Amino acid sequence: MTDEHFEDVIDALDDVLEAERAALLIGDLDEIGRLLERKESLIDQLAALEEADRAPLEALNAKVMRNQALLDNALEGIRTVARRLAALRRVRSSLETYDEKGERRTIDVTPDGAVEKRA
Structure with missing residues (x-):
C-alpha cells in the first residue's frame, strides 16, 4: 500500500x-x-498492512474505543426499553398479588374491550 x-x-x-x-x-x-x-x-484494507506500518493507527484506536463504548451504551438502553415494555405488557395482561399466606398469586386479566357505564 502506498x-x-x-x-x-x-x-x-x-x-x-x-x-x-x-x-x-x-x-x-x-x-x-x-x-x-x-x-x-x-478496516479490512488496514488489516492488510504490515506491522511496521500500523503506528499511525494509534489515534484511530481511541476513536474506535470511544464509539464502541457508545454502541454498548446504546444497546443497553435498547435492552432496558425492551425489558420495560415487556413489564408493561405483563401488567396489562395480569395482576400480581399476594394471598393471606404471603405467597405470590397471578390473576390473568383478559380485556373484553367493553366498558360498562353506570349512572
Missing part, C-alpha cells in the same frame, strides 16, 4: 468514525447500519 493510499484510507476511516459517533449521539440507528459496511471495508 503512503498516499494509506493516508487516504486512514482519513476515510477517521471520517466514518466521526459520522458514526454523531449518529450514535443522536440515536440514528439506520445511519449506523449504513456506515458499518464502509467501516468494515476500510
Whole structure:
C-alpha cells in the first residue's frame, strides 16, 4: 500500500468514525447500519498492512474505543426499553398479588374491550 493510499484510507476511516459517533449521539440507528459496511471495508484494507506500518493507527484506536463504548451504551438502553415494555405488557395482561399466606398469586386479566357505564 502506498503512503498516499494509506493516508487516504486512514482519513476515510477517521471520517466514518466521526459520522458514526454523531449518529450514535443522536440515536440514528439506520445511519449506523449504513456506515458499518464502509467501516468494515476500510478496516479490512488496514488489516492488510504490515506491522511496521500500523503506528499511525494509534489515534484511530481511541476513536474506535470511544464509539464502541457508545454502541454498548446504546444497546443497553435498547435492552432496558425492551425489558420495560415487556413489564408493561405483563401488567396489562395480569395482576400480581399476594394471598393471606404471603405467597405470590397471578390473576390473568383478559380485556373484553367493553366498558360498562353506570349512572
